[in-house]
Amino acid sequence: MSKNVDFIFDFGSPNAYLSHKLVGEIEERTGATFNYIPCLLGGLFKLTNNQPPMLAFGPVKGKLEYEQLETKRFIEKHKLTKFKFNPHFPVNTLLIMRGLIAAEMSGAKKKYIDLVLKAMWEEGLKMDDPDVVKQALTEGGLDGDDILARTQDPVVKQKLMDNTEAAAARGAFGIPTFYVGDEMFFGKDRLAQVEELL
Numbered sequence: 001m002s003k004n005v006d007f008i009f010d011f012g013s014p015n016a017y018l019s020h021k022l023v024g025e026i027e028e029r030t031g032a033t034f035n036y037i038p039c040l041l042g043g044l045f046k047l048t049n050n051q052p053p054m055l056a057f058g059p060v061k062g063k064l065e066y067e068q069l070e071t072k073r074f075i076e077k078h079k080l081t082k083f084k085f086n087p088h089f090p091v092n093t094l095l096i097m098r099g100l101i102a103a104e105m106s107g108a109k110k111k112y113i114d115l116v117l118k119a120m121w122e123e124g125l126k127m128d129d130p131d132v133v134k135q136a137l138t139e140g141g142l143d144g145d146d147i148l149a150r151t152q153d154p155v156v157k158q159k160l161m162d163n164t165e166a167a168a169a170r171g172a173f174g175i176p177t178f179y180v181g182d183e184m185f186f187g188k189d190r191l192a193q194v195e196e197l198l
Helices: 014-030 041-048 063-078 094-105 109-121 130-139 144-150 154-170 188-197
Strands: 004-009 033-038 177-180 183-186
Touching (some): 004 014, 014 063, 014 188, 033 094, 041 154, 063 188, 094 109, 130 144, 177 188
Antiparallel strands (some): 177 183
């Protein structure tokens, strides 16, 4: 069985943040490596005819309230007390996802992910505002000017599109999605199954 897990990832998903906070512990316990694959959630929705939960389940009586309860239970179980729902949600993540591709190309992927997730889901910053993004990156020790400039690079733009199309072709329809070999798992609540398989 593969010891690598592909993590189909976008900063715009609160469940991607909650999953991320557990990844380090799972890697330690299993010896696995999680490979974060930047994909644009909006593009994935479009390619698969999916919708955000607010739209998909909005008309279903009690469904969104139950989803909130499950999230509350998950946060309490794993003591993820720094989580704060972003007041600017939904945030257009195109800029920060291109930034992740740029950071990946320069070897700063992990630091970038940690900084942007913190800004989005702990500090509640408006992470589709270039000035806010630049400040968050610069204060975190990355070159915000350089990363933002490289988000306009055609190679960076194409890589994000290619990743998103490949994820949809592989069967992903939302985020977070995990693959262990060919086995697919969707949602933060499937991380226990991922670990069990590892």
